[in-house]
Amino acid sequence: MSTVAPSTRVELDYTGSERLTMNMGPQHPSAHGVFRAILTLEGEEVVGIDAMIGYLHRCHEKLAETLTYAQYPSIASKTDYVAAMTSEFAYVRAAEMIGKIEVPKRAQYLRVIAAELQRVASHLLWLGTWCLDMGGALGGGATVFLYCIREREFILDLFEALVGARLLYGFYQVGGVRYDLPPGWTDTCRETVDFIDRRIDEYQRMLEENPFFLVRTQGVGVVSRELAQEVGLSGPLVRGSGVNYDLRRTDPYSSYEDFDFRVPVETGGDCFARYRVRMVEFRESLTIVRQALEKLPEGPISSRPGLKSVAQIRIPKGEAYARVEGARGEVGCYLIADGGPKPYRMKWRGASFSNLAILPHIIPGHKVADVVAIMGSVDPVFGEVDR
Amino acid sequence: MTIAQARTLIAERFPGAQTAGDAPMVVTVPVDAWVPFARFAKETLGCRFFSFLSAVDWKEEGLEVVAKIDNVDEKLSLLLKTRLGPGVSACPSLTGVYKGADWMERECYDMFGIRFEGHPDLRRILLGDDWEGHPLLKSYAVDTPHPPFR
Numbered sequence A: 001m002s003t004v005a006p007s008t009r010v011e012l013d014y015t016g017s018e019r020l021t022m023n024m025g026p027q028h029p030s031a032h033g034v035f036r037a038i039l040t041l042e043g044e045e046v047v048g049i050d051a052m053i054g055y056l057h058r059c060h061e062k063l064a065e066t067l068t069y070a071q072y073p074s075i076a077s078k079t080d081y082v083a084a085m086t087s088e089f090a091y092v093r094a095a096e097m098i099g100k101i102e103v104p105k106r107a108q109y110l111r112v113i114a115a116e117l118q119r120v121a122s123h124l125l126w127l128g129t130w131c132l133d134m135g136g137a138l139g140g141g142a143t144v145f146l147y148c149i150r151e152r153e154f155i156l157d158l159f160e161a162l163v164g165a166r167l168l169y170g171f172y173q174v175g176g177v178r179y180d181l182p183p184g185w186t187d188t189c190r191e192t193v194d195f196i197d198r199r200i201d202e203y204q205r206m207l208e209e210n211p212f213f214l215v216r217t218q219g220v221g222v223v224s225r226e227l228a229q230e231v232g233l234s235g236p237l238v239r240g241s242g243v244n245y246d247l248r249r250t251d252p253y254s255s256y257e258d259f260d261f262r263v264p265v266e267t268g269g270d271c272f273a274r275y276r277v278r279m280v281e282f283r284e285s286l287t288i289v290r291q292a293l294e295k296l297p298e299g300p301i302s303s304r305p306g307l308k309s310v311a312q313i314r315i316p317k318g319e320a321y322a323r324v325e326g327a328r329g330e331v332g333c334y335l336i337a338d339g340g341p342k343p344y345r346m347k348w349r350g351a352s353f354s355n356l357a358i359l360p361h362i363i364p365g366h367k368v369a370d371v372v373a374i375m376g377s378v379d380p381v382f383g384e385v386d387r
Numbered sequence B: 001m002t003i004a005q006a007r008t009l010i011a012e013r014f015p016g017a018q019t020a021g022d023a024p025m026v027v028t029v030p031v032d033a034w035v036p037f038a039r040f041a042k043e044t045l046g047c048r049f050f051s052f053l054s055a056v057d058w059k060e061e062g063l064e065v066v067a068k069i070d071n072v073d074e075k076l077s078l079l080l081k082t083r084l085g086p087g088v089s090a091c092p093s094l095t096g097v098y099k100g101a102d103w104m105e106r107e108c109y110d111m112f113g114i115r116f117e118g119h120p121d122l123r124r125i126l127l128g129d130d131w132e133g134h135p136l137l138k139s140y141a142v143d144t145p146h147p148p149f150r
Helices: A060-066 A073-074 A086-101 A105-133 A142-163 A183-210 A212-219 A225-231 A271-295 A351-356 A369-380 A381-387 B001-014 B031-043 B103-110
Strands: A017-024 A034-042 A046-052 A320-324 A331-337 A343-347 B019-020 B025-028 B050-058 B063-071 B076-085 B090-092 B116-119
Touching: A034 A369, A034 B031, A046 A369, A060 A073, A060 A343, A086 A320, A105 A142, A105 A183, A105 A271, A105 A369, A105 B001, A142 B090, A183 A271, A212 A271, A212 A369, A225 B050, A225 B063, A271 A369, A331 A351, A331 B050, A331 B063, A343 A351, A343 A369, A343 B050, A343 B103, A351 A381, A351 B103, A381 B019, A381 B031, B001 B019, B001 B025, B031 B063, B031 B076, B050 B076, B076 B090, B103 B116
Parallel strands: B025 B076, B090 B116
Antiparallel strands: A017 A034, A034 A046, A320 A331, A331 A343, B019 B025, B050 B063, B063 B076
């Protein structure tokens, strides 16, 4: 019989106040891209965060100065590659504002349909990945993720039938849109919209009847109304903090005033409030798509003739700031034209950049596991953060 | 607050400021009024939403700093501008007024080399610390060579 060896464990004189620096990223599954956070920990609690971004920086703003007004829109979709439609939208709107270019009513409606379907697709990806990040608490984690990805595929199929591409489209053009609806598309779209609408109810029940989900999101990552505005949060984040700011309502563009929809506002300011806002937005976007399909006017889809050369669009001297309500908030394009075929300067206001800037203000004081929940609730897309 | 009221208030408090347009209203102020004007816009005009801050390189005319702020409750939208003057690349920082100016000014420093005086942590944000030059300056050629794998 052997005797048990005496314990060699050494008790450290640990008081809990020693600080540990922990590196999270740049390759971390919850980053949904490349993001590095240098966390300073006291035990399990985060006391400091240095957010490092720029891993995906391509200098879109310099690139835009070298591309013509016809060339850049399809590149703009690479800023926010999860909601590519809305990025193109902001750029072409800025060019149209400077050039005072009319957009036919049918094109405006098609733009709305594409943008709203894109919002649903983007929110589906957000919901799935966020629940995956929070892991085991949600029935094995991957359940919601796989459901959401399945639904998103239906929307990508619609885009594929419309544009020919699934992720990066080039659908928006200065003066209108590039393609009209193919035959039968409207019916498929209606079916898809009804289908997703039913599914969203199911997911909401799955999550909100799950106490683990509530514990991990309620009261976590609270952003006050004041802080949200000062940092420049937009989209579901600012509306989750009690600010009624939706550009589709406050500054309507592309015929959004024709549609009847609600703008959800929650006052909690926590991860759960942001989740609730997005869950309502799903349904409102689907409502807008239904209305737009119903009222879709006949007519041309572009006010400009087909292009013979990429330098054909001439925008007069001037400047404009165009903003659209993307899935993540205010996507803005500040464009300065000097009368040539290319812009003089383009500033891209990425919603994710400003949204991510909230992290250093809210993360200290939370546990390490909450960092993942908070970051997921911010829904950053690093193509748009780094541009 | 209507746009007309805002314009009157601006003219009273900042006679040196020029205003133009409605949506957004473009307000051009001298560089020494940059921070006082932002504070006035936040506190008196209620522009608490900080949208973005950037710059434009007007070549020999020098750099221009641009900031966009909003009063989201009353739909007042301001685009602030200030000219730094030829050869000048220093500007007072708005971080004391808007927390969102922190990352925006770091990006602006990264891209244009503008030193924001009073910024608590002015370092590059998108490019690496060892990057040479500031890419959005017009003097920086698009094809400037740089070592691979940066």
